[in-house]
Amino acid sequence: MPVKHYNIILKHGKDILESDGMKTEKICIQHGTYTVFDHSLAVTSMCISISKKLRINVHERELVRGALLHDFFLYDWHERSLANSIHGFTHPGIALRNAEKVFKLGKIERNMIRRHMFPLTPIPPRYRESVILCIADKMCATKETVSGFRKKFNKKLRRVHNNA
Numbered sequence: 001m002p003v004k005h006y007n008i009i010l011k012h013g014k015d016i017l018e019s020d021g022m023k024t025e026k027i028c029i030q031h032g033t034y035t036v037f038d039h040s041l042a043v044t045s046m047c048i049s050i051s052k053k054l055r056i057n058v059h060e061r062e063l064v065r066g067a068l069l070h071d072f073f074l075y076d077w078h079e080r081s082l083a084n085s086i087h088g089f090t091h092p093g094i095a096l097r098n099a100e101k102v103f104k105l106g107k108i109e110r111n112m113i114r115r116h117m118f119p120l121t122p123i124p125p126r127y128r129e130s131v132i133l134c135i136a137d138k139m140c141a142t143k144e145t146v147s148g149f150r151k152k153f154n155k156k157l158r159r160v161h162n163n164a
């Protein structure tokens with residue numbers, strides 16, 4: 001399915017999309033059957049849609065780059081481990097550290113990545129771009145998780161139907 005606002009995403013984030021980190025994101029599952037890459041692209045697109053629909057004056061380049069990098073943690077958080085059990089709290093910091101090793105980030109992008117899990121992590125986002133990301137991330141995560149449940153349910157239903 002074509003990604004909405006892909007031209008804007010490409011204009012500001014081509015180097016990120018082509019980075020080695022994004023290759024890792026393409027093989028790591030985020031929610032349901034969605035990879036971290038799919039999720040990051042969907043969240044970025046949603047951020048642009050929200051800013052346009054609500055006519056919020058944003059720094060478009062920062063919005064795109066911060067959103068693309070918000071889950072740049074680069075590991076499979078579904079593997080059972082003590083570290084992964086607190087992934088929700090720790091991954092914004094890890095994503096920020098990873099992103100800063102490869103890309104030059106400004107204060108808006110840094111804040112977007114660091115604070116995107118609010119209110120799970122207690123410090124609220126500081127900039128309008130960070131608030132938009134925080135909302136877009138939750139909207140996309142919910143959509144992806146529900147679609148995963150639906151696919152699983154339909155698969156089960158088909159199996160029951162075939163065995164009947």
Ligand SMILES: [Fe+2]
Nearest residue numbers: 070071091116
């Ligand atoms: Fe995240």
Ligand SMILES: [Fe+2]
Nearest residue numbers: 043070071137
């Ligand atoms: Fe996310």
